[in-house]
Amino acid sequence: MTTTTPAGIARAYIDAVGAHDLASVDGLLADTLEARVGPGASNKEQWMLALARLLPALLRNDVRDVYEHGDHACVVYDFVTDTPAGAVVCVENLHVADGRITDIELVFDKVAFAPVTEALKERAAAHPAG
Known part of the structure; x- marks a missing residue:
C-alpha cells in the first residue's frame, strides 16, 4: 500500500498519531479539514489540539484493517493506552x-473510552499547566 492512495494516506495518518508524530499528522490533514465525533465537529486546529491532549495516554495504534472505496478510506484500529481501558x-x-485528508468521522465506544478520559483528567489535575 502506497501513501498516495486514500488507504495509504489514512494508514499513514493513524500510524503518525500512534507514533505521537504530530508534524506528520499536520502534513496529512488538509487546511479545510472537518473532523467529527458524534454530533460535534472540529476544524484542523481544533482536531490537532484534541489529538495532542490524548497523546499522554496513547501508547500506539494497532491497525486491524484498512478499506478503500474511491476517495474514501476506513481504518479499524486499536487505540492502545496505558490506562485501565487498555x-x-x-x-x-x-x-x-x-x-x-479533508474529512474524518471517528467512531468508538464512549463507555469503553471513559477510563482514558478519566485518567487524562486525573493526570492534568496532578500536574496542572503552569
Missing part, C-alpha cells in the same frame, strides 16, 4: 482529496 477499538472514515 485498547479501545476505533473506526475512522476518511475522505482524501489532492493527497490530504
